């Protein structure tokens with residue numbers, strides 16, 4: 512049977528990128544998705560904004576919701592100092608299997624914990640299972656209707672503390688209206704929109720950065 516799009520992305524990494532070189536993995540995926548087949552990676556344009564936020568926050572613990580093929584996982588992990596790590600949650604086992612291989616090819620497996628399962632099931636266990644006190648940075652890039660309920664769940668579980676930064680992809684396309692309304696109107700968040708484009712296209716999209724101000 513036909514290969515899947517994630518399998519074709521992995522093949523592009525394995526034929527075009529150098530083992531242990533995260534930048535070459537990022538470049539290979541962006542080239543494939545721009546010139547061969549569109550895919551829902553955060554991409555190079557929004558990816559540069561993600562990089563600048565990671566560098567600004569210098570996080571020790573990062574939560575990524577929605578791994579897909581591991582493109583943004585590699586973007587984040589390549590910027591982390593020794594001892595820092597990204598926990599990334601993926602619901603789809605086929606995506607997770609590809610992402611593990613992409614992350615391994617980039618040589619960043621020591622900085623990444625890939626967890627397979629639903630965000631709603633896993634978030635309540637993060638403290639106990641991973642010894643996480645609170646996240647310094649959360650990158651939301653999973654099902655768009657999960658952004659708001661999962662943000663509220665992270666708050667309830669004490670995984671968001673004063674200074675935690677939430678960075679949300681796709682707030683315009685496909686769009687996350689209820690999440691945007693919440694973080695922009697809540698007195699507990701300082702929110703900022705970074706205008707950009709949907710990955711590999713001219714369609715408007717952007718990232719929303721929201722800093723938790725405490726209770």
Ligand SMILES: O=C(NCCc1nnc(-c2ccc3[nH]cnc3c2)[nH]1)c1cc(-c2ccc(F)cc2)cc(O)c1O
Nearest residue numbers: 551577578579600601602629630652653654681684685
């Ligand atoms: O759906 C998206 N991303 C989500 C994938 C995912 N990968 N993992 C999950 C997960 C992970 C844990 C979960 N726990 C509970 N649900 C979960 C879902 N979700 C997405 C879609 C588009 C897009 C734009 C325009 C179009 F015309 C078509 C598509 C663009 C993007 O940048 C996206 O990120």
Ligand SMILES: [Mg+2]
Nearest residue numbers: 553652680681
């Ligand atoms: Mg996205």
